[in-house]
Amino acid sequence: MMIQKPGDSVSPTTGNVRTGLYDPQSIEPKWQEYWLKNKTFKTEADPSKPKYYVLDMFPYPSGDGLHVGHPEGYTATDVVARFKRMNGFNVLHPMGWDAFGLPAERHAVRTGEHPAVITRKNCDTFRRQIQSLGLSYDWDREINTTDPDYYKWTQWIFTILFERGLAYQTEAPVNWCPALGTVLANEEVKDGCYVETGDPVEKRMMKQWMLRITAYAERLIQDLDRVDWPESIKAMQREWIGRSEGADALFKVAGKNCQFTIFTTRPDTLYGATYCVLAPEHPLLLPITTLDRLAEVQAYVEAASRRSAQDRMAAEREKTGVFTGAYAVNPVNGKEIPIWTADYVLAEYGYGAIMAVPAHDERDYEFARKFGLEIIEVVSGGDISRAAFTGDGLLVNSPLIDGLPVPEAKKKISAWLENQGLGKATVTYRLRDWLFSRQRYWGEPFPLVTLEDGSIQAVPIEDLPVVLPPLEDYRPTADGQPPLARAQEWVNFTDPRTGNALKRETNTMPQWAGSCWYYLRFCDPQNRKQAWSKEAESYWMPVDLYIGGAEHAVLHLLYSRFWHKVLFDAGLVSTPEPFQRLFNQGMILAHSYQDSSGKYYYPHQVEKSGEEWLVKETGSTVRVQVEKMSKSRYNVVNPDTVVRELGADSLRLYELFMGPLDREKPWTEEGVQGVHRFLRRIWALFVTEPGDLHPRIQNDSGDHAVTRILHRTVKHVTRDIESLDFNTAISRMMEFVNAATKADRVQKDDMERFLLVLAPFAPHIAEELWQRLGHKETLAYEKWPDYDPTLLIEDLINIPVQINGKLRDTVQVPNGSDSEALIAAAKESEKVQRQLEGKTIVKEIVVPAKLVNFVVR
RNA sequence: GGGCGGGUGGUGAAAUGGCAGACACGGGGGACUUAAAAUCCCCUGGGGGCAACCCUGUGAGGGUUCGAAUCCCUCCCCGCCUACCA
Numbered sequence: 001m002m003i004q005k006p007g008d009s010v011s012p013t014t015g016n017v018r019t020g021l022y023d024p025q026s027i028e029p030k031w032q033e034y035w036l037k038n039k040t041f042k043t044e045a046d047p048s049k050p051k052y053y054v055l056d057m058f059p060y061p062s063g064d065g066l067h068v069g070h071p072e073g074y075t076a077t078d079v080v081a082r083f084k085r086m087n088g089f090n091v092l093h094p095m096g097w098d099a100f101g102l103p104a105e106r107h108a109v110r111t112g113e114h115p116a117v118i119t120r121k122n123c124d125t126f127r128r129q130i131q132s133l134g135l136s137y138d139w140d141r142e143i144n145t146t147d148p149d150y151y152k153w154t155q156w157i158f159t160i161l162f163e164r165g166l167a168y169q170t171e172a173p174v175n176w177c178p179a180l181g182t183v184l185a186n187e188e189v190k191d192g193c194y195v196e197t198g199d200p201v202e203k204r205m206m207k208q209w210m211l212r213i214t215a216y217a218e219r220l221i222q223d224l225d226r227v228d229w230p231e232s233i234k235a236m237q238r239e240w241i242g243r244s245e246g247a248d249a250l251f252k253v254a255g256k257n258c259q260f261t262i263f264t265t266r267p268d269t270l271y272g273a274t275y276c277v278l279a280p281e282h283p284l285l286l287p288i289t290t291l292d293r294l295a296e297v298q299a300y301v302e303a304a305s306r307r308s309a310q311d312r313m314a315a316e317r318e319k320t321g322v323f324t325g326a327y328a329v330n331p332v333n334g335k336e337i338p339i340w341t342a343d344y345v346l347a348e349y350g351y352g353a354i355m356a357v358p359a360h361d362e363r364d365y366e367f368a369r370k371f372g373l374e375i376i377e378v379v380s381g382g383d384i385s386r387a388a389f390t391g392d393g394l395l396v397n398s399p400l401i402d403g404l405p406v407p408e409a410k411k412k413i414s415a416w417l418e419n420q421g422l423g424k425a426t427v428t429y430r431l432r433d434w435l436f437s438r439q440r441y442w443g444e445p446f447p448l449v450t451l452e453d454g455s456i457q458a459v460p461i462e463d464l465p466v467v468l469p470p471l472e473d474y475r476p477t478a479d480g481q482p483p484l485a486r487a488q489e490w491v492n493f494t495d496p497r498t499g500n501a502l503k504r505e506t507n508t509m510p511q512w513a514g515s516c517w518y519y520l521r522f523c524d525p526q527n528r529k530q531a532w533s534k535e536a537e538s539y540w541m542p543v544d545l546y547i548g549g550a551e552h553a554v555l556h557l558l559y560s561r562f563w564h565k566v567l568f569d570a571g572l573v574s575t576p577e578p579f580q581r582l583f584n585q586g587m588i589l590a591h592s593y594q595d596s597s598g599k600y601y602y603p604h605q606v607e608k609s610g611e612e613w614l615v616k617e618t619g620s621t622v623r624v625q626v627e628k629m630s631k632s633r634y635n636v637v638n639p640d641t642v643v644r645e646l647g648a649d650s651l652r653l654y655e656l657f658m659g660p661l662d663r664e665k666p667w668t669e670e671g672v673q674g675v676h677r678f679l680r681r682i683w684a685l686f687v688t689e690p691g692d693l694h695p696r697i698q699n700d701s702g703d704h705a706v707t708r709i710l711h712r713t714v715k716h717v718t719r720d721i722e723s724l725d726f727n728t729a730i731s732r733m734m735e736f737v738n739a740a741t742k743a744d745r746v747q748k749d750d751m752e753r754f755l756l757v758l759a760p761f762a763p764h765i766a767e768e769l770w771q772r773l774g775h776k777e778t779l780a781y782e783k784w785p786d787y788d789p790t791l792l793i794e795d796l797i798n799i800p801v802q803i804n805g806k807l808r809d810t811v812q813v814p815n816g817s818d819s820e821a822l823i824a825a826a827k828e829s830e831k832v833q834r835q836l837e838g839k840t841i842v843k844e845i846v847v848p849a850k851l852v853n854f855v856v857r
Numbered sequence: 858g859g860g861c862g863g864g865u866g867g868u869g870a871a872a873u874g875g876c877a878g879a880c881a882c883g884g885g886g887g888a889c890u891u892a893a894a895a896u897c898c899c900c901u902g903g904g905g906g907c908a909a910c911c912c913u914g915u916g917a918g919g920g921u922u923c924g925a926a927u928c929c930c931u932c933c934c935c936g937c938c939u940a941c942c943a
Contacts, residue, residue: 190939232861236938239860244942264943277943319941342941349942356943362858363941430942553938657881659869662862664936670882671869678881680896728871731880738880800876805924807876831910845923851875855923 020691022683024647027768032134034767040780041136043092045523045539052089053540054081055519055579057548057556058096060511061122062103066129067629068637068655068667069588073547075655076585076726078135080545082760083721085136086784092540093136094522096143097123098515102180105442108474115442115474119146129639133648134763136780141525145514146442150521152465153531154513155447157563159458160570162448166212167436169456173281173347174435176204181476182439183208185510186432187240187555203305209437209446209507213562217241217429219576220561229582230662233553240554242430247414249355249423251276253288254327254336260284263350263428266360267417268409271398272378273355274368276328276339277321280304281347288339290325297322297341304343319344319367330355331422332400332413342367350428359384379406434559436510439482441474443508449495450503466504482506515556516563519543519578534574542575550584557582583724586663588655590635593622600634603669626666637667649762650676656726656761675730679765681737682758686751686769693772702747707791709739710750714787717757726761733758748773753785801826802853803835811852819846826852 035041045051054077059070074095081093097119104115104122123144130137143150161167175184179199188194189201213220221241224234246265253259262276278285280301289297300322321342328339344363345354358368358375365388368375375384378398382389395401400416401409417423437446445466447459459466469490477485484506485491491504517531524536557579564578593601593613606613606622613622629636642651653675659665688694713736720729736754740746752773759766759779770779798810799822809831813822823844826832836856843855 230861232938235860239939242942246943262943266943317941344941344943346942354943361943363943366941428942550937657869663870665869668869668882674881677896684896727869728880731871734880798876802875802924805875805922810876843923845875847875851924853875853923 020687020689022680022687022765024649024679024764025644028132028134028643028648028764031764031767032131034778035134035136035780036131036139038778039140040778041093041138042140043090043138045536046090047539049088049090051092051540052081052084052545053092053519053543054084054545055093055522055543055547056095057546057552058098058515058518059126060098060101061119061126063107063118063122064631064636065125066639068639068642068651069629071130071133071135071639071651072588072655072661073549073585074130074133074135075652076583076661076724077545077547078652079656079721079726079760080724081136082763082780083784085780086756086760086782088783092141092522093138094141094143094525095130095135095137095139096141096518096522097126097145098511098518099123099144099146100443100514101511102440102442105440105474108441112472112474114470116146119144132643133639133652136763141522143518143521143525145518148465148467149528151444151514153521154444154509154517155459155464155466156461156531157517157567158444158509158513159447159461160572161211161563161566162458164566164570166215166566167209168212169207169209171205171207172210173203174206174208175201176206177201183435183437185435185512187434187558208435209505211434211436211562213434213559214429214431216562216565217243217431218427219565220431220558223561223565223577227577227580227582229579230584233550233557233582233584236553237558240431240558243427244430245425245427247410247417247423247425248351249331249417251328251331251353251355253284253339254329256288256326258284258288260328260353261351261423262353262355263426264355264357266357266410267413267423267425268395268398268401268404268406269357269360269378270330270332270355270413272357272359272376273330273337274358274374274376275337275356277342277345277354277356277367278324278339279345279347279352280341280343282341282352284353285324285341288324288326293323293325297324300341307343319363319370321367321371323371328355331417331420332398338373340371348432349430358388360388360390362388362390364388434562436513437505437507438510439476440508441468441471441483443510444513445484445508446505448505450505452501482508484508512556512559516560517567519546519560520567520573537572538574541573542578542580545581545583546579547583547585549587583661585661586665587628588658589626589664589666590629590633590637591666591668592625592627592633592635594625594633595620595622600632602634629667642672646672646676647679647764649679649764653679653730653762657730659727661724661726678734678737679762681741682762682765683769685737685740685746686772696744696746697748697751697773698745699748702745702750703743706736706740706743706746707750708794709736710753711787711791714753714757714785715789715792718784718787721760730761733761755779756782756785797849799825799849800851801829801832802851803832803856805853808832808835815849817848819848822846822848822852826854 056074056077077093081091085091099119104119107118108115145151158167175189177184177194177199180194183206184194184201193200221238221243224237244265246263247267248261248263249267249270250259250261285297285301319342321340324339324341326339327336329336344367345352356364356367358364358373359377360379376397377384378395379389379393380396381391381393392406395404395409401412404412414425445468447464447466448456449459450456469487471483471486473486474483476483491506493502495502520532520537523540524532527533560578564573565576567573568576593603593606595615601615601622605616607616613624614620615622627633627635639651650672654672657675658671686694686697713732716732717729720726755766755770756779767779794815796812797815798812800807801809801811809829811825811829813825823846836854839856841854841856845853
């Protein structure tokens with residue numbers, strides 16, 4: 001298909017547009033319609049052109065619509081997309097909806113209406129709002145994760161994971177959230193609560209689907225070196241994966257025919273192990289407990305299981321534990337040491353069992369002190385009567401490794417353990433497998449069937465998608481099964497080909513599933529035969545620039561990297577990493593007004609009186625604070641209002657002018673007004689009040705100083721877009737407008753170049769003025785202007801003159817003056833002469849074109 | 858406790874070894890107007906001086922350098938992430 005070349009089929013309407021006043025309400029819809037009808041931003045893979053893939057983290061279309069935080073990232077990527085197009089790149093810039101999720105399901109439970117209905121409504125709202133901002137998406141590529149034509153392929157990718165042994169079902173302690181009625185992944189739980197809502201989470205034994213992300217732990221760490229991401233995000237992923245090197249060691253239980261393995265990062269301290277601890281959930285715990293201690297241990301285990309993850313995790317909590325009565329045999333010296341159970345040892349990490357070396361581990365030290373356990377120093381250098389010593393030193397009291405420094409001792413003892421068949425050097429990760437099933441309706445059904453013999457098979461690709469059945473009631477069943485269990489005919493059915501009775505899985509996939517691969521579908525969104533074609537994937541991938549919030553650092557960004565690597569191993573994608581360059585925009589905050597009782601007020605309910613802010617009606621004082629936008633704080637700014645009152649270009653410009661993209665910044669009404677004034681000044685530069693082209697714009701003559709500033713502006717804006725410093729790019733354009741406004745005559749050519757650099761930021765006004773300058777086609781594919789470096793060189797430059805590093809004067813000299821000339825000019829300055837009086841110059845420092853500094857005595 | 862950011866005017870911020878505060882917001886003054894809004898012009902870090910000018914200033918203290926917001930050390934404060942991971 002051809003890209004419809006702008007201008008030919010749909011001509012912009014006139015109507016009330018051709019007036020002399022800047023009127024975004026008429027020009028913005030006009031150009032939005034033009035872009036949409038002409039498919040100005042439609043893209044096709046074209047191997048003859050260099051590609052650029054610039055992607056936003058697609059939104060969950062909530063019922064509240066957009067707030068001004070969303071368009072910050074969208075505007076940034078749009079500027080880059082438009083800039084790259086003008087620089088000859090074939091740009092892929094798509095948008096879609098991550099539309100599975102709990103709010104729509106809750107709505108369905110309440111109303112009985114299918115969640116697809118409210119989802120469609122919300123997507124329509126989001127699309128309308130996003131389109132009103134003039135973002136240059138290729139709308140023919142719009143995708144929706146809840147569309148069966150989309151989730152067919154999500155299910156297909158799951159079957160790939162399943163067939164590669166990376167999806168398995170297991171009965172394990174999982175994070176159960178009673179408020180949500182579903183289990184959650186580790187990544188979704190923090191401090192024993194669901195990260196989104198703060199609802200408490202408890203441990204429960206359940207049979208669940210897991211994805212073997214741990215099999216990719218090493219590569220997920222290693223390949224972070226390949227991508228251009230913020231260090232903070234890389235660090236978060238590294239910490240989450242939590243690689244640690246150490247050794248396994250086998251401890252026999254004295255007098256019993258059993259043993260357990262522990263993991264330690266300090267095998268060098270093995271001689272200092274004075275007790276062992278099994279987690280309360282450890283399978284060996286009750287079997288080894290002696291009769292006299294059994295009641296106590298059982299009580300402890302029970303108490304631990306009841307304790308919420310929240311208080312179990314609390315670091316300040318004093319350590320607790322009980323002795324089992326059993327002893328373990330230290331593999332290095334045969335010494336028998338007591339086995340305890342304590343909840344400071346976590347069942348999920350390592351083997352759920354540790355050797356305790358109180359002399360060299362703070363936690364063990366605290367525990368040993370509390371329970372009067374032995375403390376043996378094996379690394380010298382500390383004072384173990386006062387505290388655990390965790391630093392480096394020489395080994396003592398350790399026959400096999402005495403005198404060695406810690407690193408060598410670790411190596412030697414690990415080798416010794418391996419030799420004896422009692423352990424070996426190993427690497428352990430903090431990362432756990434990904435709990436992948438949810439007890440919900442509004443998610444992708446698992447493409448799996450259980451046969452009568454209990455075996456599980458993937459649904460073949462030709463039978464995909466497994467479509468969600470409609471339900472009358474979207475609640476879980478009375479006996480606690482997921483909502484899909486209500487669709488009995490859907491769950492239990494007969495295979496038409498074999499006549500076998502089959503049973504479907506009633507869990508659904510988590511919301512993360514659809515976003516794990518959407519960037520691939522964008523490459524080839526309408527492909528009915530495949531999730532994507534090889535040609536499209538290898539042309540567009542990887543994503544060159546990915547912008548979104550930092551809250552996805554270890555969720556979406558880790559999960560999608562994992563899927564991508566599986567697809568890479570399956571030969572289905574050509575790059576090891578999906579997102580080459582990542583950038584996190586900072587949150588947009590807003591002022592909120594709260595009285596002493598904690599009640600919030602809307603901005604229109606308060607007013608400033610002197611230094612204080614008062615509630616208009618009551619006159620009581622309120623506190624002004626800068627906080628995250630939220631409905632409950634009455635401080636949400638709706639982009640619709642801003643677009644209606646000041647226009648999309650003002651909104652776009654302000655989103656970027658507020659400050660550096662990665663920083664948190666407060667929204668202010670005055671700030672938007674400020675950039676709106678800037679746009680009006682631009683308009684007035686080109687158009688007179690009656691609506692004619694401004695007479696200051698001349699074809700062949702203009703203020704040369706303005707031309708120079710223009711070229712400087714082009715240079716800086718170009719550089720600033722590339723480094724994502726949009727705020728300074730805009731201030732450069734403001735400088736140009738200030739200079740051009742003061743000039744009597746400006747050259748048309750300069751003004752056109754200015755419109756081209758303005759266009760990525762404020763495309764509507766730029767298109768409108770471009771048209772009024774006589775152009776028939778959109779400027780979206782005009783060549784990005786060059787600048788002439790020779791025009792950046794000033795004839796005369798101001799050179800600061802310092803004396804002992806203090807600024808005393810500036811002198812004007814011809815550009816290119818050599819050191820002697822600079823010194824001579826500096827010495828001619830009266831102010832400098834006055835300062836030099838009676839002093840001796842001991843050194844003259846000259847930085848050509850920069851400064852002169854006299855060091856005097 | 859650990860990791861990563863950050864601290865510059867009344868406010869958002871520029872400047873990453875060379876004129877601190879560009880560009881805006883807010884504030885003050887003026888022009889236009891019957892008036893207001895809008896718009897335009899001037900001023901706006903602090904202190905001193907009639908003025909030319911002078912002093913001072915980037916969280917605190919020290920250091921390196923001819924020269925430091927910028928580099929190094931010590932400390933304080935704020936934000937985010939993380940936290941008994943053996």
